[in-house]
Every structure is written in C-alpha cells, then in structure tokens.
Amino acid sequence: MTTFMIAVISGILYFLGTSRIGYGISSTLGAPVFLGFIYGLLFGDVANGLIIGASINLLYLGVVFTGGNVPSDGALAACISIPVALQLGLDVDTAVTIAVPFGILGSFVDQIRRTSNLIWLHKADDFAAKGDEKGIYRCAMVYPTITAFFIRFIPVFAVNLFGADAVQVLLNYLPAFITTGLSVAGGILPAIGFAVIIMSIGRNELLPYYFIGFFAVKYLGIGNMACAVFGICIAALMIYRDSKKGAQA
Amino acid sequence: MSERLLTKKEVNQAHLYWYLAAETNNSYERLQAPSFCAAMAKNLRKIYKDDDEAYKEALQRHLEFYNTEGTIGAVVVGIALAMEEEKAKGNLTGDVITGIKLGLMGPIAGIGDTLIWGMSKAILLGMACTFALEGSPVALLFPPIFSIMIFVVGRYTCNLGYKLGSEAVPKLLKSGTMNTLITAASVLGLLMMGALSASYVKVSTPLAWTMSSTGAEIGLQANLDAILPGMLQLLAVFGIYWYFTHKGQNYIKLVFTILAISIIAAFFGILG
Numbered sequence: 001m002t003t004f005m006i007a008v009i010s011g012i013l014y015f016l017g018t019s020r021i022g023y024g025i026s027s028t029l030g031a032p033v034f035l036g037f038i039y040g041l042l043f044g045d046v047a048n049g050l051i052i053g054a055s056i057n058l059l060y061l062g063v064v065f066t067g068g069n070v071p072s073d074g075a076l077a078a079c080i081s082i083p084v085a086l087q088l089g090l091d092v093d094t095a096v097t098i099a100v101p102f103g104i105l106g107s108f109v110d111q112i113r114r115t116s117n118l119i120w121l122h123k124a125d126d127f128a129a130k131g132d133e134k135g136i137y138r139c140a141m142v143y144p145t146i147t148a149f150f151i152r153f154i155p156v157f158a159v160n161l162f163g164a165d166a167v168q169v170l171l172n173y174l175p176a177f178i179t180t181g182l183s184v185a186g187g188i189l190p191a192i193g194f195a196v197i198i199m200s201i202g203r204n205e206l207l208p209y210y211f212i213g214f215f216a217v218k219y220l221g222i223g224n225m226a227c228a229v230f231g232i233c234i235a236a237l238m239i240y241r242d243s244k245k246g247a248q249a
Numbered sequence: 250m251s252e253r254l255l256t257k258k259e260v261n262q263a264h265l266y267w268y269l270a271a272e273t274n275n276s277y278e279r280l281q282a283p284s285f286c287a288a289m290a291k292n293l294r295k296i297y298k299d300d301d302e303a304y305k306e307a308l309q310r311h312l313e314f315y316n317t318e319g320t321i322g323a324v325v326v327g328i329a330l331a332m333e334e335e336k337a338k339g340n341l342t343g344d345v346i347t348g349i350k351l352g353l354m355g356p357i358a359g360i361g362d363t364l365i366w367g368m369s370k371a372i373l374l375g376m377a378c379t380f381a382l383e384g385s386p387v388a389l390l391f392p393p394i395f396s397i398m399i400f401v402v403g404r405y406t407c408n409l410g411y412k413l414g415s416e417a418v419p420k421l422l423k424s425g426t427m428n429t430l431i432t433a434a435s436v437l438g439l440l441m442m443g444a445l446s447a448s449y450v451k452v453s454t455p456l457a458w459t460m461s462s463t464g465a466e467i468g469l470q471a472n473l474d475a476i477l478p479g480m481l482q483l484l485a486v487f488g489i490y491w492y493f494t495h496k497g498q499n500y501i502k503l504v505f506t507i508l509a510i511s512i513i514a515a516f517f518g519i520l521g
Contacts, residue, residue: 053381184511209439216447
C-alpha cells in the first residue's frame, strides 16, 4: 500500500473514531485496540496490529472526558503510531512511546473542534428564534460533523504522509537512555488510568477489593477474565444481600 | 399523574437524537446545549402545537448552558419533556424547567462518569486488551458491548424520566437500588482495576549487587518480589493517585513528570 493511501485511510479512521456521532459509537471506532485490528487487516498482520493497538489502548483505559474535556486522545495516538510501527516493523514498546506525545496533542485538536462549534451554536440561536427545528438539527449534528471532518482528517493525513520516515530518522539519532526511558514510561503510564478510576470510585472502604484483584493475579496467577467472573459473582451477592435487606425493612 | 401526550415512540425519538448528537456540537460556551435542544425539538412542536411563540421560547430555553453524562443523563431529556408538557397546561413556568435541568446535571454527571465511562468502559476495553495482547480477534467482541449498552441504558432512563417527571431522580436515588448498584459496580470495578494493574503496569529495576565474598549476583527486583510481588507497580499506581489527590488533576503535567522521571531513572540505570 502506498504511503498516500495509508495517510488517507488514517485520516478517515481518526475522523470516525472521534466524530462522536452516537454517544458511545466513537468509543468503539476510536478505541486503539479496534484501530489496531483495522490496521492489522490493512497491513496483513492482524495479530501484531491487535497487540500494538492493545498496548496503546492500555494508556487510555481510565481516561474520562469529565466536563467534555479530552485530557488525552487515544485515537490520535493510535492513528499515527500503529501505521508507523507496522510499516517500520517497530517493537511494541517503541510504538507505545511514539503514541504518548500524540495522545497529548489530541487534546488540542479537540479544543479546536470545540471552539469551531461556537459558530454553529450561534447559528442555532437564530434558528431557535425562528422556530426552525430542521435548522437546529443541522447545527447540532450536520455542520459540526462536516467541520470536524476537516479538523480531524488534515493533521493525521499530513503526519502519516511523512511520519514513518521522520520516525526512522529520529530513532536513529536518539541516545539509548532516552529510548529506554520512554519505554519505562510506557510501562508506567497505564497506571494513570487505574489511579483515576480508583479516585473516581472514591470509596476507600472498598479498596481491599483492589488489592484482592491485584494479588489474585500476582500470587494465584489467575487471568483477567477469571477475575471478571469472580468479580461479577461478588457484585451479584452484594445486590442480592442488599435487596433482601430492603424487603425486610 | 395525568394523561400523557407523547407516545413511547416519540420519547424514543428524543432519545435517539440525544444519542446521536450528544457530543457533536459540544462547544466551550454552552457545551451540550444544541444537542439537548435538537433532542427536544420535534416533541416540543407537538407539545406547543398551536402556540408558535411558546414553541420558540422553549427551543431557546433548551439552548441554554447544559452539560452532563449522556447515558444516565438521558433521564433529563425525559424529565424535561414531561415538564414542558406540564408547562403547556400552565402548571409551571420555564425557569422551573431550567432550574431542574441545572440541578440534575451535576449529580448525574458524577454517577454517569463513574459508572459508565470510568468503570464499564475500562472493564470492557480492559478485557478487549487482554485478548488482543495475545493476538486474538475475540477482543473485538467487547467494545461494541459498550456502545450498545449506552444506547439501551439511555433509552431506558429517558423513558423513565418521561414517566416519572421531575420526581424521577429523587425516587431513583431514594429507593436505595441506585446505591446498591453503585456499590456493587464499585466492587467489580476495583477488583478489575487491581487485576489489570497487576498485569499491565510494568515497572522493574535492573539494579543488582555482586557479593564480594561469594561473587554471587543479587538482584534488587528479585528481593522486592520476595517481600511483596508487584511492589513497584503498586507504588506507581498509588503515587499517581497521591499526585492527583494532592497536586490537582493536571493530566498533561503528570504525563510529563512521568516521562522525566522515567528518562532520568533510565539514565542512571535505576529503572529499565
């Protein structure tokens, strides 16, 4: 596949992954693990695409868009890092390292989008004054989506056009301790997501459950799927216990 | 409760538009306002059939500042429809509707962000990553579950809101069901976060000493593992937790701090 085609497809994928049409649809289309699968298909290496996608996805597991703010953008990270990694045959750690700065830049791309939406917001005011509901639909959905296409497509298209070559040059010149350091960071960064979720749950009296999960994996070596199964059972027991209490009261 | 004007199909239409548009025109000035208005518009036309002025006024009312979590928050779309209906009968004024909306959006965002975006998304995508890291396409089963769940739960809460009107949320919170649900979900969430942290946070130290007497090499990591496996991983998670709770929630600053610490530690061979 030509670099040009990769750039075009990446731009479209990034738009789809962040368009936010359908409250929860972008969460699937923009998940790095899903994008990893798509790129895996494109480059004929599904397993590797999934592995790189998932490794990047781990950095963004706990990212919550509180108040509509996007603190970091896994879709942008994925739409640049995965194609570059698959083209150059980079290892997973390096791919994750490339992803980190773009994830941060993504929050600025979203700021541009939310600023541009002001135009359509004020247009919607005019339509409301006229009682024109069709105009309001267009201002709420159609116009912002068309604008978003350009805001999302152009930067990803441009970076992918030159990305792989630039990364190759950069990697040749970086000293070893920097690349080691970046891969150390790649191992620590997923902890942000987990910390954020512990914090947003905010129930210190329930923290032992966190440690049960942690040491179940460490000491007993059970997998995450097994942990989910036991977790659902414990949660179900709690619901039954409390609903019984409610019935007696 | 008096006779209701809107059919279930019409309430579902409002939810569908809300689902489609909730974030598309999110702007810094009024956030989800245009999306809320778009979700309401068609049914407002029916509610204010013969009164163009009241219809325009209602559209403008729902273009005022509004922002919440959209899944649990779909309940507010239902509530607002029920209240507009009461207003059309002359039972309440417009600012009561705005007041209820503004009053509900905060608490609902808190519950929704935690249950939906914090826990459900992290657990489902965490499971997807678990399979994907082994190269298995089974991973693809999990993300769509999240998208579908948001639609189904939102549709339910929207209808509930319309049915119960402004009493919906107090009723929901007082029944205790919501509390039990949040606690149970928190337990599952914490358990999974523990398991995922153990598998996917990676910190280890290459530091080692050579015993001068025997010449045997002793690795620090092996010793740490003997005391408490995953000590450094826990240190990373709770270090960040401490940072967020004591130093403010500046995500970008935190990422740069971690990058700096990692590179410095790698330079001195402390981490690697």
